[in-house]
């Protein structure tokens with residue numbers, strides 16, 4: 001019974017659009033599973049189903065071997081949740097928020113008090129706990145939200161983009177904290193659209209796009225599927241779309257995607273290709289400002305699999 | 313289960329107490345406006361039960377005696393009015409000016425004779441400017457008596473087939489024997505509902521603002537959805553029904569507290585008479601449940617708390633205008649039938665009956681209000697699935 005999360009063939013549609021289309025994964029005790037996908041990929045919807053907030057149209061979710069869904073109180077009690085929005089009462093203090101959320105998990109009196117102290121200390125907020133949440137910085141509010149997800153000492157912790165809109169220092173603290181939780185045996189489902197985060201703390205990553213998990217594995221496994229491929233990032237002065245179209249014609253280039261300020265290429269052996277890229281652009285009178293060759297990473301995997309830049 | 317409902321309600325209350333709206337809508341505005349209205353429309357501090365009339369019989373005839381003994385005296389005996397007699401019209405006017413009485417009936421010299429002759433005859437009413445409603449009632453009583461007397465005369469006359477041949481004795485017998493005219497019989501009890509201006513305005517304001525008091529507790533669910541805290545509830549091992557019940561409970565507690573506090577304050581400050589406590593409690597609870605049900609139904613069909621708030625405000629004004637929360641619609645005649653669809657009407661009617669001492673109508677009001685609460689609540693509940701989707 002190592003698997004805390006077992007998710008199989010989960011689907012969810014709104015009208016004609018299928019938002020989650022047969023998603024499945026397993027997460028073991030002590031493992032961090034990253035759900036990596038761009039905006040609108042279906043991360044939050046998947047997570048809502050995993051949390052029992054939304055009813056899936058089909059598929060199943062098990063938590064620690066027990067069937068799970070919106071009406072399953074037993075399994076809900078085993079999960080901790082850090083929603084994408086902080087979801088705190090701004091007009092209450094952190095401690096008042098936590099006291100209320102603790103009650104939702106059946107914790108009251110001295111047990112609740114100890115638990116609240118424990119999570120506040122864990123996220124480093126003990127000394128500001130009696131201030132109104134509305135007076136908090138983004139990072140502090142986020143840490144309070146995380147504290148709320150830990151009140152019931154969950155077997156499975158689900159975090160939906162926990163570092164979005166957070167300063168770098170808080171972000172580091174959060175990542176380290178999540179890692180430490182996993183090391184203590186918690187199974188973690190972690191959604192993000194930051195490739196660096198997924199690379200840094202996730203043991204395994206599922207690449208989610210258009211409601212489907214397109215590839216899954218450890219970082220190593222995913223990168224190895226690319227073979228000798230590289231990701232080349234070009235910065236241009238405008239005309240990114242033209243450039244992308246032109247560069248896709250070059251032999252050795254698999255995909256070329258226009259981004260905000262340039263083009264990203266998924267290609268074989270970037271170093272050999274670089275001079276030809278420069279010439280092709282010059283031929284069309286396009287100004288190249290910089291060219292970077294990236295060793296294969298998750299972003300390259302993402303580009304290769306979906307034909308999209310992760311932050312397009 | 314109940315623990316969770318109470319926890320949710322307690323958290324809501326804590327938040328409501330922190331924001332100022334509760335104090336504004338639940339206390340400051342209704343008390344302030346009730347004070348203002350009562351002072352504009354009548355002596356609010358005066359005991360509303362006590363309608364004090366004076367009668368001056370300058371006629372001394374048969375019909376004047378009938379008016380005093382058969383019409384006014386029974387009202388006095390029933391405790392509906394306090395009746396005094398005075399021999400001189402000027403003295404009566406002075407007593408009214410001194411505010412010892414609200415109004416004086418002056419049966420003029422030759423009243424009986426004039427009626428007998430089929431001439432225009434009327435009973436004069438001298439009223440105090442401070443007691444507009446009481447004076448209005450006095451006029452109604454005087455007028456309907458004169459009308460009745462004239463009708464009786466005509467009937468007697470035609471029966472005798474001889475015009476003016478009837479004697480005053482025959483006529484007064486006729487007036488006495490005539491079935492008590494409906495209009496006359498109903499004037500006191502019907503208008504009784506508007507007698508006590510202090511209570512009327514205090515209760516009307518309180519119930520009008522009740523909708524604004526419960527509004528933010530009810531629409532908070534939409535804010536929870538927007539702010540994401542709804543997702544936390546749904547993720548927690550808590551039944552969805554507790555969430556709705558907790559919210560309804562906090563709205564009800566806030567509403568009941570605000571009405572009771574207003575009842576207390578208006579009794580102390582304005583001399584309002586809300587009537588016996590058990591009746592007031594039953595009426596308050598059912599009245600609040602109706603308001604919670606109606607506001608919940610509106611919220612359930614809205615997409616944001618702002619939208620719900622706007623709709624509820626418009627509805628609260630509409631119902632308040634129609635239902636008599638803001639001014640006495642009963643005076644609008646046929647139009648007043650519309651007020652039957654408003655909880656305001658039933659709340660005020662129930663209170664009026666209560667303070668009038670005839671408890672019979674209170675259960676009806678309580679039943680109607682509870683019915684409204686159940687119907688509106690069911691409508692709101694039918695949308696629970698949508699409300700509880702993040």
Ligand SMILES: Nc1ncnc2c1ncn2[C@@H]1O[C@H](COP(=O)(O)OP(=O)(O)OP(=O)(O)O)[C@@H](O)[C@H]1O
Pocket residue numbers: 014019037038039040041042043044045046084193
């Ligand atoms: N209630 C809904 N009704 C209709 N469409 C919805 C609903 N909820 C989500 N969607 C759609 O489903 C898709 C996936 O949404 P979801 O919030 O799961 O994405 P996400 O990966 O979490 O994105 P983000 O990174 O922006 O949070 C989006 O296209 C969104 O518009």
Ligand SMILES: [Mg+2]
Pocket residue numbers: 043044045084160
């Ligand atoms: Mg999301």
